[in-house]
Amino acid sequence: MIIKPMVRNNICINSHPIGCEMAVKRQIAYIKNRFSEDSKNLDNAGRRRAGAPALALVIGCSTGYGLASRVAAAFGYGDVTIGVSLEKPASESKPGTPGFYNNLAFDKCAAEAGLVSSTLNGDAFSDEVKARTIQAVREAAAKAGVKPSVDLVVYSLASPARVDPKTGVMYKSAIKPIGGSFAGKTVDMMTGKMLTASAESATREEIAATVKVMGGEDWELWIDALENADMLSPSARAVAYTYIGPELSWAIYKNGTIGRAKEDLERAGRAINSRFREKNGAETAKRAFVSVNKALVTRASAVIPVIPFYVSCLFKVMKDKGLHEGCVEQITRLYQERLYTPEAALDPDKTPVDEAGRIRLDDLEMRDDVQKETLALMNAVTEENVLTDTDVSGFKHDFLEAHGFDVEGVDYDADAPLLLD
Numbered sequence: 001m002i003i004k005p006m007v008r009n010n011i012c013i014n015s016h017p018i019g020c021e022m023a024v025k026r027q028i029a030y031i032k033n034r035f036s037e038d039s040k041n042l043d044n045a046g047r048r049r050a051g052a053p054a055l056a057l058v059i060g061c062s063t064g065y066g067l068a069s070r071v072a073a074a075f076g077y078g079d080v081t082i083g084v085s086l087e088k089p090a091s092e093s094k095p096g097t098p099g100f101y102n103n104l105a106f107d108k109c110a111a112e113a114g115l116v117s118s119t120l121n122g123d124a125f126s127d128e129v130k131a132r133t134i135q136a137v138r139e140a141a142a143k144a145g146v147k148p149s150v151d152l153v154v155y156s157l158a159s160p161a162r163v164d165p166k167t168g169v170m171y172k173s174a175i176k177p178i179g180g181s182f183a184g185k186t187v188d189m190m191t192g193k194m195l196t197a198s199a200e201s202a203t204r205e206e207i208a209a210t211v212k213v214m215g216g217e218d219w220e221l222w223i224d225a226l227e228n229a230d231m232l233s234p235s236a237r238a239v240a241y242t243y244i245g246p247e248l249s250w251a252i253y254k255n256g257t258i259g260r261a262k263e264d265l266e267r268a269g270r271a272i273n274s275r276f277r278e279k280n281g282a283e284t285a286k287r288a289f290v291s292v293n294k295a296l297v298t299r300a301s302a303v304i305p306v307i308p309f310y311v312s313c314l315f316k317v318m319k320d321k322g323l324h325e326g327c328v329e330q331i332t333r334l335y336q337e338r339l340y341t342p343e344a345a346l347d348p349d350k351t352p353v354d355e356a357g358r359i360r361l362d363d364l365e366m367r368d369d370v371q372k373e374t375l376a377l378m379n380a381v382t383e384e385n386v387l388t389d390t391d392v393s394g395f396k397h398d399f400l401e402a403h404g405f406d407v408e409g410v411d412y413d414a415d416a417p418l419l420l421d
Contacts, residue, residue: 216268
């Protein structure tokens, strides 16, 4: 089948199998290069450094930061990896979701490299999938000849809805401001047309539902399930991802429904650490962190008001300064310069964090000069110069690439198999 991107209102509704596979392979190549023998994950003799992870569980493994986290754990540290995500498989007439192809490509490459991996397709919010995952950890560890003890838990779920496993009630998230309506400039990445995006104020029910879906409750349930199964290593690290962004985005993000959910994620991180201390003693090496990451193009970010315009201007500034990073570059820094420095790998209290205990990978984005120049650019851009003075083209490329399109080296006029070999 010849597959071309189908984009409606900044939402891509299909994917390209070969493009997804190629994009995963490029992440793997980057990680292999960055985690070479002279890198920080190995000692001078080329052995695994003490404290580096050996078995990683990535919840939300199929795209974005979750995929990059799994690639880096596997091809950087040689980890056994267990991945969990909910993706739609291909049919005889339609492609699967991007994450479906990403997972296939990852498992294929892992097997070729002699790495043990196991990928579960299912609702990560459910008790059933948590139980299946625990069994998958045991089986993968046995296959690899290592202890069924998880060293790294990455929580990177991005879902619009969640069914509470205790009540069976479905909650749906809403991207809305709180306490008033919002309107701001945005851009159609496919055409470069400037638009005004608006959103009405969220109701109490919408705020609560968004916290239920995107907050920290499920992260806590995953850690509880692993602890109860005695499946967390004595020095396990758990990390979940968040975003804060500049003040210009706070009305729709930090101070909106998403921000309220992210506040709950941070609450959950503190609660998990309290439980670690209560169960394992005050000197426990187990630790949970929330990592504040950089603004990037994801399948969801293209539809958040103001974000496409802000990111297009931000990318222009950061690329001009040589500071730009994508998902895999951010996760490389997370592992090599935060979680698993020689000091932090052995003592979690040596992990570089801010005054609130958060890891900050948005440090380059939030530099004063970067923010000042980005804001000035946003104020200067018009529909006449948006395509030349911002990086709308880069935003568009990243968005399409996340679906397997616009990947260099792929012939999009050739027939593509709906299932990868």
